[in-house]
Amino acid sequence: MQITVHPQYKEKEVLIPQLIDVFFDSGDLIVQGARNTIKSNFLGTEKVNIKFFQKPGLFKSIVYSFFRSTKAKRSFDYANYLLKNGIATPFPVAYIEQKNSFGLLQDSYYICQQIDYDFTIRELIHDPLFPERNVILEQFAAFTYKMHEARVNFLDHSPGNTLIVKKGEGQFDFYLIDLNRMKFENLSIEARMDNFKKMWLSKTMVKVIAKKYAILSGESEVKLHQILLEKTKAFKGKITRKKYMKRKLKLMK
Known part of the structure; x- marks a missing residue:
C-alpha cells in the first residue's frame, strides 16, 4: 500500500x-x-x-x-x-x-x-422557483469564469459535480468534486461555453449565465448567449438520441 x-x-x-x-x-x-x-x-x-x-x-x-x-x-x-x-x-x-x-x-x-453542502445545480434545474435561483446562477457563472481563467477545463462540469453552500443572504460558496477528468489549457470562448453544456441548462438559465459571463469576460452577451444555447441544445439532443436508441435496442431483444 x-x-x-x-x-x-x-x-x-x-x-x-x-x-x-x-x-x-x-x-x-x-x-x-x-x-x-x-x-x-x-x-x-x-x-x-x-x-x-x-x-x-x-x-x-x-x-x-x-x-x-x-x-x-x-x-x-x-x-x-x-x-x-x-x-x-x-x-x-x-x-x-x-x-x-x-x-x-x-x-x-x-x-x-467532508463538505456539508446545501444543494447542487441539479436542484435549480428541476425547480424554476428555487429561492435566489438567478443569484446562484450568476455566482456560479463567476465561479466557472474564475476556473476558466485558471486554465481549467473541467470535463465533468455537470449538475451534481459542484456542491453549493449557502453562507448568507445572497452569498454562496461553490466546491468542485469528482476531479479526475480535467485538462489544463487556455480556453477559447467557444470552449468555455462548451464547458457548460453538461449542466442541462434551460433557456432561462442560459440567458442568466451568458449575461453574467459576458460582463466578466468583456465578450458580447448576444454572442455568448447564441453559442451557449447552441452547445446546450446539441448536447441535450445527443443524450436524447442515445436514450431513444437504447430503448429501441431493448425492445428488439
Whole structure:
C-alpha cells in the first residue's frame, strides 16, 4: 500500500491504513455507483470522504501502473492545483494505491475533507422557483469564469459535480468534486461555453449565465448567449438520441 498524504495531514498518516482496511465494513455510504464507491468515515476526530475507484482491468492496470497517473492521484493533484488557484474543492487529505506483486495497480482510494453542502445545480434545474435561483446562477457563472481563467477545463462540469453552500443572504460558496477528468489549457470562448453544456441548462438559465459571463469576460452577451444555447441544445439532443436508441435496442431483444 502506497500512501501519499498532504503535508497538513502528515501526523494522521498512521491512521489511514486502518481506514482503508475497514472501508467496505464501516462508514456511511454516500454513493454506490457502477464504477466508484464513496463513503464517509472518521480520520481521528475529523469526518472525511473516501472514494474507492473500481478495480481496473488488465489493460488499464498496466496503463495506470506505468504510463498514466491513477484516478486517485489525479484527484489529489488536481485538488491541490485548484486550491492554489483559488478555486474551492474539498481539501485533499491523501490518496492510496495498492499494487500486486507484479507492480500492477489493484485498488486506489482518494480521501478528502467532508463538505456539508446545501444543494447542487441539479436542484435549480428541476425547480424554476428555487429561492435566489438567478443569484446562484450568476455566482456560479463567476465561479466557472474564475476556473476558466485558471486554465481549467473541467470535463465533468455537470449538475451534481459542484456542491453549493449557502453562507448568507445572497452569498454562496461553490466546491468542485469528482476531479479526475480535467485538462489544463487556455480556453477559447467557444470552449468555455462548451464547458457548460453538461449542466442541462434551460433557456432561462442560459440567458442568466451568458449575461453574467459576458460582463466578466468583456465578450458580447448576444454572442455568448447564441453559442451557449447552441452547445446546450446539441448536447441535450445527443443524450436524447442515445436514450431513444437504447430503448429501441431493448425492445428488439
